[in-house]
């Protein structure tokens with residue numbers, strides 16, 4: 001293709017994106033289309049509908065529930081140096097609200113996230129990309145619920161590049177891939193994104209909002225409505241949050257699973273891995289919350 005033709009294609013793609021709603025649900029095919037790539041570049045995220053079937057979602061949820069019961073039984077509080085968020089869920093029963101390294105404890109999840117349908121997502125991230133089952137926090141499952149003993153009913157504004165900011169470096173593009181395991185209409189809270197903020201500079205990425213403390217809706221935020229089985233991709237530099245459900249009990253439950261696609265050096269964790277200091281802070285905050293509840 002000539003340079004002029006490529007240039008023209010770019011102009012047409014941009015014009016098409018101007019007309020697309022911010023909550024467009026795309027279809028995940030065998031490749032990421034130029035429109036999808038351009039939408040991601042412009043806004044910093046993509047929403048794909050119906051990536052996992054109802055049966056697959058049910059199976060993953062069953063696996064997560066099994067891991068949760070086993071860990072409750074074992075009184076496990078930490079995996080590879082990463083604390084599990086432990087709260088009290090429905091009927092005031094112990095609940096694991098953030099399960100790290102899930103794919104190390106479930107062959108089904110481990111194989112599922114390596115399925116052919118995710119190849120275009122993996123290739124979008126880069127050629128030399130691997131799934132880090134035992135790196136960073138592994139494949140994390142978040143379960144939000146709004147009950148008095150919950151330590152995780154919502155998540156304040158943040159970017160996922162905070163760790164880099166501590167080292168005074170601008171995070172490189174990192175794409176976070178989330179599989180949604182429950183239906184979540186806007187009326188049940190859920191994921192909120194601030195489009196285009198992945199293009200902001202270092203200063204705004206540090207100070208645009210108060211990390212994790214600020215929960216206030218932003219007039220420019222986009223509400224991501226998901227059905228169980230949808231997949232989202234968001235740029236790690238984008239500001240986002242999880243809005244608390246206005247419902248309580250079972251109606252407020254929302255579950256998401258984030259698959260770690262990594263490109264940096266292989267750094268597996270193990271039982272004696274040190275707890276990163278920000279996890280110490282979080283663990284303290286959750287303890288205080290539960291203590292106040294008791």
Ligand SMILES: O=C(O)CCC(=O)C(=O)O
Pocket residue numbers: 142155160178191240241242256
């Ligand atoms: O639950 C979600 O969809 C978002 C979770 C999130 O932003 C995070 O864990 O950093």
Ligand SMILES: [Fe+2]
Pocket residue numbers: 158159160240
């Ligand atoms: Fe996040």
